[in-house]
Each structure stands twice: as C-alpha cells, then as structure tokens.
Amino acid sequence: MTLNRRAFIGTGAAAAALLSAPHVRAQGGGAGKVIVIGGGAGGATAARYLAKDSNGEIDVTLIEPTRAYYTCFFSNLYIGGFREISSLGHSYGGLAKAGVNVVHDWAVGVDRDAKTVTLAGGAVLPYDKLILSPGIDFVDGAVPGWDVSKQNKMPHAYKAGSQSELLKAQVEAMPEGGTYAMVAPPNPFRCPPGPYERISMVAHVLKEKNPTAKIIIADPKPNFSKQALFEEGWGKHYNGMVSWVGPDFGGGNVEVNADEMTVSIDGEVTKVDVCNVIPAMKAGRICEIAGVNEGNWAPVIGHTMQSRMDENVYVLGDASNQGDMPKSGFSANSQAKVCAMAVRGALTGSKVFPAKFSNTCWSLIETDDGVKVGATYEATDEKIVSVDGFVSQTGEDAALRKATYEESIGWYAGITADMFGS
Amino acid sequence: MIRTFGKALAFVIVAGTAQAEEIGDAERGEKVFHTCTSCHQIGFGAENRVGPHLNGIFGRKAGAFAEDYRYSKGLLREGENGLVWDLRTLNAYIENPKALVTGTRMNFPGVKEPEKRADLLAYLRTFSDSPQNIPEAQPTGVPREVELSPEILAIVGDPEYGEYLASECTTCHQSSGSDEGIPSITHWPEEDFVVAMHAYKRKIRPHPVMQMMTSRLTDEEIAALAAYFKSIE
Numbered sequence: 248m249t250l251n252r253r254a255f256i257g258t259g260a261a262a263a264a265l266l267s268a269p270h271v272r273a274q275g276g277g278a279g280k281v282i283v284i285g286g287g288a289g290g291a292t293a294a295r296y297l298a299k300d301s302n303g304e305i306d307v308t309l310i311e312p313t314r315a316y317y318t319c320f321f322s323n324l325y326i327g328g329f330r331e332i333s334s335l336g337h338s339y340g341g342l343a344k345a346g347v348n349v350v351h352d353w354a355v356g357v358d359r360d361a362k363t364v365t366l367a368g369g370a371v372l373p374y375d376k377l378i379l380s381p382g383i384d385f386v387d388g389a390v391p392g393w394d395v396s397k398q399n400k401m402p403h404a405y406k407a408g409s410q411s412e413l414l415k416a417q418v419e420a421m422p423e424g425g426t427y428a429m430v431a432p433p434n435p436f437r438c439p440p441g442p443y444e445r446i447s448m449v450a451h452v453l454k455e456k457n458p459t460a461k462i463i464i465a466d467p468k469p470n471f472s473k474q475a476l477f478e479e480g481w482g483k484h485y486n487g488m489v490s491w492v493g494p495d496f497g498g499g500n501v502e503v504n505a506d507e508m509t510v511s512i513d514g515e516v517t518k519v520d521v522c523n524v525i526p527a528m529k530a531g532r533i534c535e536i537a538g539v540n541e542g543n544w545a546p547v548i549g550h551t552m553q554s555r556m557d558e559n560v561y562v563l564g565d566a567s568n569q570g571d572m573p574k575s576g577f578s579a580n581s582q583a584k585v586c587a588m589a590v591r592g593a594l595t596g597s598k599v600f601p602a603k604f605s606n607t608c609w610s611l612i613e614t615d616d617g618v619k620v621g622a623t624y625e626a627t628d629e630k631i632v633s634v635d636g637f638v639s640q641t642g643e644d645a646a647l648r649k650a651t652y653e654e655s656i657g658w659y660a661g662i663t664a665d666m667f668g669s
Numbered sequence: 670m671i672r673t674f675g676k677a678l679a680f681v682i683v684a685g686t687a688q689a690e691e692i693g694d695a696e697r698g699e700k701v702f703h704t705c706t707s708c709h710q711i712g713f714g715a716e717n718r719v720g721p722h723l724n725g726i727f728g729r730k731a732g733a734f735a736e737d738y739r740y741s742k743g744l745l746r747e748g749e750n751g752l753v754w755d756l757r758t759l760n761a762y763i764e765n766p767k768a769l770v771t772g773t774r775m776n777f778p779g780v781k782e783p784e785k786r787a788d789l790l791a792y793l794r795t796f797s798d799s800p801q802n803i804p805e806a807q808p809t810g811v812p813r814e815v816e817l818s819p820e821i822l823a824i825v826g827d828p829e830y831g832e833y834l835a836s837e838c839t840t841c842h843q844s845s846g847s848d849e850g851i852p853s854i855t856h857w858p859e860e861d862f863v864v865a866m867h868a869y870k871r872k873i874r875p876h877p878v879m880q881m882m883t884s885r886l887t888d889e890e891i892a893a894l895a896a897y898f899k900s901i902e
Binding site: 296577581588603605619621622623635636650654656657664665669 | 778829830833834836837839840841842843844845847848849850851877878880881882884885
C-alpha cells in the first residue's frame with residue numbers, strides 16, 4: 248500500500264488521468280482520493296470521519312505542516328494559568344491509526360483543472376475532492392505599523408503555540424503598574440469572544456501579580472460577543488483595571504510603533520509594556536492560491552460546504568464564508584461532519600442526510616466563572632442560517648457559572664477526541 | 670474521598686444527632702426519589718437503567734451489588750478500597766457523588782438539604798432492611814419525567830441515521846463513554862434515552878444547550894440516536 252502510494256504520487260499526471268476513470272476500485276481507497284489541507288478543528292475532523300466512515304474505501308490524505316497541533320481554543324486559559332501549554336498540544340497519531348495518510352508539509356499550489364495539490368517538498372498529489380481548512384491569515388497593513396515581522400515585539404497570539412507562550416511571558420514580566428494594550432480586530436474574525444476572554448485572563452494574572460497594572464482595549468467594533476457578561480465580570484472581578492475604547496472614541500483609528508512600544512489611539516500616543524495586536528483576518532493563504540476566495544473569504548454552499556467556485560472543492564471553518572455561524576473550532580468541527588458526509592456520499596453513494604450545524608462557545612471570565620453562548624443552524628440555498636440560540640445571563644449564581652466552566656473542560660476533552668481520535 | 674468523609678461526619682454530628690435513630694421520613698423520601706427516577710429504579714421488579722437498581726443497597730460493597738451493571742471505574746475502585754454503602758457513606762454520596770467517588774458516572778449535582786437526604790435514605794432503606802418483603806404492589810415504573818405516548822416509545826430507531834445525527838453530540842459527549850465534565854451517553858437503555866431527550870425538548874430538564882439541541886430533533890431522530898448510542902462499543 249505504502250509502496251503503491253509512493254509510486255502513485257511519483258507518477259503525477261499519469262496517476263491523475265488514471266484516477267479520473269470512474270469507479271476504478273483498487274484494494275484500498277478505491278472510491279476516490281480526498282486531500283484535506285489543514286489539520287485543525289475542520290480538517291482533522293473531516294479527515295477522521297471520512298477515513299472512519301468509509302472503512303478505507305476513500306483514500307484520505309491530510310496535509311498539515313506542524314507535527315503537534317496547538318488548539319487556539321483554550322489558549323487563553325493557558326495565558327491565565329488555568330491550563331499547561333502541553334495540554335493544548337495534540338499529535339496526529341490518532342488520525343494515522345484511523346487510516347488517514349498524514350503528510351507534514353505545506354501545500355503551496357492547487358491546480359483545480361488538473362485536480363492536483365503541490366507541496367513545498369515538491370510532491371504533486373492528485374485528488375477527486377479537495378477540502379480546504381486552513382484557518383486564518385492576517386490582512387496585510389490592517390494595523391498601521393504592524394506586520395508579522397513585528398510579532399515578537401507585539402504578539403497576536405491568535406494562532407496558538409509559541410505566540411501564546413510569548414504573550415504569557417510578556418504579561419508576567421510587565422513592570423509594576425504597567426500597561427497592557429490590545430488592538431482588537433474588526434468583524435468577521437476567528438473566535439468572536441476570544442479577545443475579551445483573553446482580556447479576562449490577562450486581568451486574572453495581573454490581579455495576582457501586578458494589581459496596579461492597567462489594560463486598554465482599542466476596538467473598531469461598537470459591540471462584541473457576550474459584551475454584557477464580560478463587562479459585568481470585569482467590573483466584579485477586576486474593578487477599574489480594564490478600559491475599553493470603542494469606535495466612537497477612536498478605537499478603530501489605531502497605529503502602533505513596535506520599536507518605541509507605543510500605541511496611538513485616535514492620535515493620542517500611549518507608551519505600553521505589552522501590545523497584543525490582533526489584526527483583521529482573511530482566509531488562510533491556500534484559499535487565495537486555489538482561487539476560491541471572494542474578497543477575504545471563500546464562499547460556500549451551506550448544504551455541503553462546497554466552494555461556490557468549484558464543486559470538487561470544499562472549504563471549512565474560519566476560512567469559509569457560509570453565513571451566520573461564528574468562526575469557531577466548534578463550528579468548524581460541525582461543518583466538517585456535514586462535509587464528510589457529503590463527500591462520502593458523492594464518492595461512494597452512501598446516504599446523505601440534511602445538513603445540521605451547531606455551535607457553543609464557552610468563555611472563562613475568572614476562576615470558576617464560566618459563560619457560554621450557542622446556536623443551532625441549518626442550510627438554505629443562500630447561506631447557513633441560525634435556527635435557535637441561547638446565551639448565559641448576567642447575574643447567574645456562582646454554582647451555575649462553575650458548572651459552566653466545568654462543562655467547558657468536558658467539551659475540550661470531547662472535541663479534541665472527536666478531532667484527533669485516540 | 671477522605672475530605673468528603675469529613676464533611677459527612679460533620680453532618681452526622683451536627684444534623685444527625687436528632688436523626689440517629691429516626692433517619693428520616695420514608696414517605697417524604699419517596700417524593701425526593703422522583704428526582705432519581707430518570708436513572709434509577711427501586712422496588713419489585715426494578716431493573717438496571719442508566720444507573721443500577723437500588724434494591725438492597727444498604728450493606729453492599731460499592732460497585733458490586735447490581736448484577737450485569739457496567740459500573741464506572743471510579744465506583745469499582747472505591748469498592749475495592751472497601752467502600753460499603755451505609756447511612757453515612759450514602760449520605761455523603763447523595764450530597765455530592767463526584768466528591769465522594771472521583772470518576773463516578775453519576776451525573777447528579779447532589780441533594781444539598783440534610784433533611785431531604787435523611788428522608789431519601791429512609792425511603793431507600795425500606796428496600797434494603799428486608800428485601801424479601803418488598804411489596805409486590807410497588808410499581809416499578811415510578812412516573813416518568815415526561816409521559817410519552819406509546820407510539821413515540823414504540824418507534825424503532827434507525828442506527829445509521831443515528832450515527833450521522835450523533836456526530837452532532839460527539840463534539841461534547843465522548844463516544845468512548847468517558848465523562849469528564851460532560852455526561853456519558855453511551856449504553857443507556859433506549860427508553861431512558863428517549864425520555865431524557867423529550868424531557869429536554871419540552872424544557873422540563875433545564876440545560877440550555879440540551880434544550881436547544883433537542884428542540885429540533887424529531888421523534889424519529891431521537892429514536893435513531895437512542896438506537897445508535899445503545900449500540901456503540
């Protein structure tokens with residue numbers, strides 16, 4: 248099998264030609280080849296479900312450059328000291344055991360006419376169906392004075408791992424009474440409550456280590472996810488520490504200077520000790536390379552998560568423009584299962600059921616003070632629409648908030664088992 | 670376990686003196702037991718459901734008394750460690766199951782009021798003191814949380830459809846049956862699963878995520894999920 252695959256990859260175009268003949272059944276993977284680019288909540292889930300549910304009929308290859316994936320969800324809890332960084336890391340061994348061919352490389356090219364993906368290492372892989380789940384990249388020039396070359400001085404920590412570790416270290420090293428600034432992103436962006444949960448976690452650390460420190464948020468948005476809950480919590484737990492500057496006070500008119508460690512908000516320059524710049528976002532670069540973007544995101548058909556540009560390409564999670572679902576790990580995982588079902592149906596003729604989606608986002612405000620927001624969704628021809636939803640209420644009692652936090656820990660264990668297998 | 674034992678002892682000393690002989694009121698305890706009936710049966714013909722039946726629980730080793738019940742590793746471990754169910758240990762367990770037995774699947778926050786626990790224990794003991802005297806008239810089917818029509822209960826679920834629908838559940842509930850923070854939903858008797866889902870759907874059970882998720886499940890879909898989660902290994 249392995250030898251065959253190597254030979255197969257090596258022969259490139261000839262192999263692709265062979266594949267296009269319908270219903271050629273080899274020993275394994277005879278129903279077709281699926282390439283999944285990106286091994287996060289969308290890609291890992293899609294790859295695992297395809298391999299698992301097709302019982303090897305579909306040949307599934309996952310392209311993911313990192314050998315250990317650090318989940319962005321719960322990385323704020325690491326910054327707050329509630330999780331170890333190692334608890335956020337996941338290997339791809341479980342996917343390999345489930346039958347997924349895991350290739351650690353960057354996908355650098357997609358030829359949608361030839362139906363091939365080119366890797367940085369030079370290999371050209373043919374596909375019948377391509378699933379793109381690359382997450383986000385940042386929009387160039389979104390925050391004047393910042394680009395990725397500045398991310399060591401002014402971390403985004405919005406792709407988890409070394410950036411999260413850096414930001415945590417910077418927060419802990421702040422001088423007494425120092426200032427932490429966050430440049431919050433415009434909509435739409437990954438994890439809508441994420442910046443505000445992060446503020447809560449930074450405040451939690453500072454309250455213990457550096458109680459006279461200040462936190463400033465410069466925000467281009469007039470309102471944000473779970474706003475009433477966060478504001479209630481900041482007042483209750485971190486009284487006077489957090490200041491939020493909305494667009495009416497110039498929160499959207501920001502410039503940073505990484506050498507001077509200054510932030511200018513509406514022309515007023517402030518010297519800061521930590522500057523967490525979360526720039527405007529766009530679909531991961533491979534979507535642009537594949538030519539499936541419209542603007543910054545890749546539009547998809549909600550029933551299947553198929554690209555509106557190409558019926559053989561599917562786009563999941565943060566990178567997709569699908570409608571009402573927030574860009575979250577939960578959403579990506581939910582979309583991946585609909586996508587896996589649709590792809591399997593297309594390749595093997597298995598039953599395809601109507602698409603159903605759901606999302607819940609938990610946030611931690613302070614020790615044992617957890618809140619959540621969630622909704623269910625369905626597909627219409629136009630987009631994915633919200634059906635029903637709920638959000639935690641202000642003034643909830645401590646026992647409920649603690650239970651909500653404990654539930655979030657269970658969810659983390661559940662979704663990572665669902666993504667990576669075991 | 671030791672910490673909670675301390676708590677339980679405190680209860681016996683403080684609140685328990687008056688109740689050392691009169692352990693509570695079994696009739697009032699029967700009403701308290703209604704909370705338990707979504708998972709447990711007791712009385713003549715009681716069977717294992719989501720939780721084990723509770724006939725004869727007093728004096729038995731933890732994790733050992735109901736035959737053919739899949740106990741959690743936590744309860745099996747505590748049984749091996751010598752945990753025996755008596756007034757004191759059951760009182761502590763009912764107050765906060767997960768504090769007494771780490772890793773128990775009993776997903777119940779606990780009865781916080783000492784009097785209610787005393788009443789409940791009195792009720793439970795009527796099925797233990799002389800189990801051979803369990804009155805035959807005692808109905809096994811204590812009223813369900815939601816009364817479902819025979820048609821709904823008779824629906825035979827399609828496990829294949831259930832498997833697809835279940836993918837929406839497994840973002841939180843682990844298909845391995847592990848239950849850290851989120852309850853295990855595998856291997857439940859199908860009827861109990863169906864009743865539980867309808868209880869959420871009708872907003873009798875309070876959890877907002879579950880109310881939302883079940884609100885759009887049809888009767889057939891609930892049956893399909895019940896069939897699937899019963900079947901998975």
